[in-house]
Amino acid sequence: MPEESKPASSDQPTVSETPPPTIGISFLKKIRSRTTLIVLGAALLVFVVIPKIFHAWRTVSTDDAYVNSYVTFVAPRVSGQVMRVLVDDNNRVKKGDVLVELDPEPYRVQVAIKQAAVDTAQANLVVAQATVRSQIGQTRGLRFKLQHAIEDVDNQVSLIRARAATWEQSKATQVLAQAEFERSKKLLETKVASKEEFDQKREQLDVANAQVKQALENVYQARAALGLPSQPPEGTNLTDVPANLDQTFSSVRQALGELMQSGAQLGVVVSSYNLTPKQVVEEFYKRDPGGDINRIYAEIIKTAPGLKQAEAGLLRAERDLDEAKLNLRYCTILAEIDGVVTRRNVNPGNNVQVGQSLMAIRSLRDIWVDANFKETQLRNLRIGQHVAVEADMYGNKQKFRGRISGFTFGTGSTLALLPAQNATGNFVKVVQRLPVRIDLVDYDPDKVPLFVGLSVTPSVDLWSKPSGPNAGKFLQELIPPSEPANPTPAK
Known part of the structure; x- marks a missing residue:
């Protein structure tokens, strides 16, 4: 029995020949799965976790x-x-697109009314210009009237002196007639001259006396015409008159007052109402460096109160018209x-x-x-x-x-x-x-x-370099004040 069992045991395969390959394959599989997990974990760490940490580190x-x-x-x-x-x-709209339209008719009526007011103001300006030019002509006439009044006073003074000379001449004639009368009287007593000759000389003396009296009365009349006493004070002559009589005489002062009143209507005001005509004329001519009367009057026309008032009325009417037109445009509401x-x-x-x-x-x-x-x-x-x-x-x-x-x-x-108020105990x-x-x-x-x-x-x-305005700061720069827009020039 023991001998028969040997071959049988030698021919059958042993159990130790198959297990080694099975153990190696499972081990390799385990190694590969672990490597894959490690690679995947490393990749996840490199491509996901680290960038996330890096991103969180450099950003807020x-x-x-x-x-x-x-x-x-x-x-x-x-x-x-x-x-x-x-x-x-x-x-969606763009700047300038029409959004809403209001009824424009009431504002068109206002534009028409304001346009009529402008036309009226323009007519008033033409009338004012004509009035100012008429006042300029009147002022020129009053200037000549003043000059004529001064000349009249000078002529009256000359007339006094001429009549005084006539009076002196008549007195000389009187003296001669008196002497001839006395001589004729003596000749009549000696029977040398006739009664007729005596009467003739007496008549000549009477005429001379009357001429002296008439000449003196003429002098008195001329002095009275200038407002002077008929008989001058003791120690003065009949021809003595105040040196500035042509500046203070009543007719001269009246002409000066009319001229100053006319000038005031044109905006020409003298520095003092106590000035003499000569001083007023000198002050008037100083308005132009060259004393050109035409340039002076041209400047007066520009600054005349009546003309300025009419121009202001026209400007106000034009601005009212502009406002009415603006309100009419506002009836169309646009996108800003x-x-x-x-x-x-x-x-x-x-x-x-x-x-x-x-x-x-x-x-x-x-x-x-x-x-x-x-x-x-x-x-x-x-x-x-x-x-x-x-x-x-x-x-x-x-x-x-x-x-x-x-x-x-x-x-x-x-x-x-x-x-919020945090001043509490809790x-x-x-x-x-x-x-x-x-x-x-x-x-x-x-x-x-x-x-x-x-x-x-x-x-x-946080790692980026700041750029643009106020880069790297907490607060912005102070904004400089902007210059105001230029106003619309007046017409």
Whole structure:
């Protein structure tokens, strides 16, 4: 029995020949699966975890951020009835597009009324010009009247002197007639002369005496005509007159007063009413360096009060006409910015008042992001840093580029209508948030529009070099005051 069992055991395969290959394959599989996991883990670490950590290290982000833009409220500048409304909510408009039209007829009537007022003012100006020129002619005439009055006084003074000379001549004739009379009287007593000759000499003496008396009365009359006493004071002659009589005589002063009154109507006022005619004339000629009377009168015409008043009336009428035309243009309400219409609350037939809100226009291009960063995130933020903005509307497939343009000078709670008061015993410190404005760069609303109020996630690149205005600062530069616009020159 033992011998038969040997061959049988030698011919059958042994169990130790098959297990080695099975153990090696499973071991290799385990090694490969571990390597794959290690590679995948390393790849995940290299391509996902490390970039995430690196990105979180070099950026600051917040999900408390929203899209904002300028809004222009459309309101009429004149009151009236709405004729047409040419836009509706969500319509896109450009600057200058017609939004609303008001009834223009009442304002056209006002334009016609103001135009009539301008025509009347122009006619009044022509009348004023003619009146001023007439006053200039009158003033010229009064100037010659004054000169004539002065000359009359000078002539009267000359007449006094001439009559005084005649009086002196008549006295000489009287002396001669008296002497001949005395001689004839003696000759008559000696019978040398006849009675006829004596009577003739006596008659000549009487005539001479009458001529002396008449000549003296003529002198008295000439003196009285100049307002002088008929008989001069003792120690003076009949021909003595005041040296400035031609400047103070009543007719001269009257002519001077009329001239000054006429000049006052033309805006020519003398420095003193006590001036003599000569001084007044000298002062008048000083109005022109060369003393040119024509240039003086030309300048007086330009500055005459009546003409200035008429010109001011015309200017006022023209400005009223401009205002009426402006109000007529205001009947057509235009868009002041490019954007989208919102909040329309006006319809044809409504009566609107000045300043009444009709609709609003939201700007499409002046878009920015108001990001509320925690105060602990603000340490390294500066104006000009680059920002990547993701909108929840588009997800992470669409990113917008931006830059920090400014920091609001106060947290939201401090800028509220009723600021929070923390002076209580149960105070709990809350991390505050500061609004930071982020302007979008190369934003094109026609391709990828953003809507006001959308939630976005801005990520500020702390390693980026700040650029643009006020780069690297917390506060913006002081804006220099702009020069006022030039006023419209008067016509």
